[in-house]
Amino acid sequence: MAARKLLLLPGDGIGPEAMAEVDKVLAVLARAGSPFETETALVGGAAYDAHGQAISNDHMALAMDADAVLFGAVGGPKWDSVPYEVRPEAGLLRLRKDMALFANLRPAICYPALADASSLKRELVDGLDILIVRELTGGVYFGSPKEIVDLGEGQKRGVDTQVYETYEIERIARVAFELARTRHGKVTSMEKRNVMKTGVLWNEVVSRVGRDEYRDVRLDHMLADAGGMQLVRSPKQFDVIVTDNLFGDMLSDIAAMLTGSLGMLPSASLGAPDANTGRRRALYEPVHGSAPDIAGRGLANPIAMIASLAMMLRYSFEMTHEAEALERAIAAVLEAGTRTADIMAPGCRQVGTGEMGDAVAARF
Ligand code: ATP
Ligand code: MG
Numbered sequence: 404m405a406a407r408k409l410l411l412l413p414g415d416g417i418g419p420e421a422m423a424e425v426d427k428v429l430a431v432l433a434r435a436g437s438p439f440e441t442e443t444a445l446v447g448g449a450a451y452d453a454h455g456q457a458i459s460n461d462h463m464a465l466a467m468d469a470d471a472v473l474f475g476a477v478g479g480p481k482w483d484s485v486p487y488e489v490r491p492e493a494g495l496l497r498l499r500k501d502m503a504l505f506a507n508l509r510p511a512i513c514y515p516a517l518a519d520a521s522s523l524k525r526e527l528v529d530g531l532d533i534l535i536v537r538e539l540t541g542g543v544y545f546g547s548p549k550e551i552v553d554l555g556e557g558q559k560r561g562v563d564t565q566v567y568e569t570y571e572i573e574r575i576a577r578v579a580f581e582l583a584r585t586r587h588g589k590v591t592s593m594e595k596r597n598v599m600k601t602g603v604l605w606n607e608v609v610s611r612v613g614r615d616e617y618r619d620v621r622l623d624h625m626l627a628d629a630g631g632m633q634l635v636r637s638p639k640q641f642d643v644i645v646t647d648n649l650f651g652d653m654l655s656d657i658a659a660m661l662t663g664s665l666g667m668l669p670s671a672s673l674g675a676p677d678a679n680t681g682r683r684r685a686l687y688e689p690v691h692g693s694a695p696d697i698a699g700r701g702l703a704n705p706i707a708m709i710a711s712l713a714m715m716l717r718y719s720f721e722m723t724h725e726a727e728a729l730e731r732a733i734a735a736v737l738e739a740g741t742r743t744a745d746i747m748a749p750g751c752r753q754v755g756t757g758e759m760g761d762a763v764a765a766r767f
Pocket of ligand 1: 417476477478665666667690691692693694695696697702703704705707745
């Protein structure tokens with residue numbers, strides 16, 4: 404197999420600390436005969452400090468050329484007053500846009516060892532394993548017109564426009580159905596067809612794709628508000644949830660809270676398959692941000708970052724066996740009572756970032 408090219412973008416704050424733990428896992432893979440060709444580049448505040456941009460054209464080109472990108476986190480108070488166009492977050496937005504990453508995958512997994520620590524009752528979330536597939540490049544975040552119009556006499560009008568076209572819904576639906584086939588065979592589509600035309604179209608297109616191409620997958624529809632309620636009331640009824648950009652933003656944050664800590668949650672953003680190679684552009688990143696409050700102190704939980712690597716093995720390289728082994732290693736370390744401060748519980752042993760990475764790598 405051709406060398407697997409991986410671009411590491413540690414970024415700012417706890418990003419580099421967490422990325423250092425990924426290196427330990429990559430070293431284990433290399434010793435086992437699964438080497439990655441890795442390159443490291445700058446993004447966010449680190450890139451701004453080096454060359455005045457949130458990501459340079461050269462480093463952007465590396466991302467476009469890589470088989471997968473692993474991203475840490477960007478931003479922090481140090482860059483609060485840099486110009487808007489080059490603020491650290493602009494680096495991530497450019498990556499998403501130029502790589503055309505339209506599908507955002509956010510698993511909400513509750514490791515049994517942490518069910519007690521969850522914000523909800525144990526019986527709700529113990530063993531929770533759902534996947535939210537959020538459309539990421541369309542909808543109300545990008546539709547035009549998008550403006551504030553001055554109406555005079557102290558009145559203004561704020562306008563955002565929700566737009567979805569058939570092809571955008573088809574491609575996100577296919578991602579959701581394909582993923583459901585590798586999981587528990589069930590997709591729940593969420594929109595608001597009772598009040599939104601885009602919801603009507605969303606429902607219609609997802610239904611047709613399911614009927615024509617994925618008869619083996621069970622498809623349910625829910626209004627997004629009812630879906631949010633069900634997500635909190637009985638989250639384990641779901642397998643894959645597919646929804647638009649705005650609802651996906653909210654529903655995935657709700658799902659995240661079911662599982663306990665921000666330091667545990669990975670995500671993936673996928674583009675369309677290349678017409679020739681079938682390869683999808685992909686970026687993997689922890690859900691958490693740069694956490695400037697704990698940066699540089701060895702306190703960060705590296706599990707979200709390591710779990711993002713596991714998603715990469717599964718979705719970009721079809722290394723399902725290795726992905727599962729890595730996730731089992733994480734679960735085993737938690738079962739053994741090894742905890743970073745954010746997930747610390749009575750009777751457990753508190754460790755720092757490096758020790759947590761060592762522990763996972765040792766069990767992998
Ligand atoms: P962003 O705007 O980039 O999302 P944020 O300020 O909203 O950033 P985070 O940077 O994710 O959010 O941090 C939120 C809180 O969660 C912080 O106080 C931080 O201490 C904690 N936190 C986030 N990630 C981790 C982690 N990996 N390990 C431990 N604590 C974390
Ligand atoms: Mg945030």
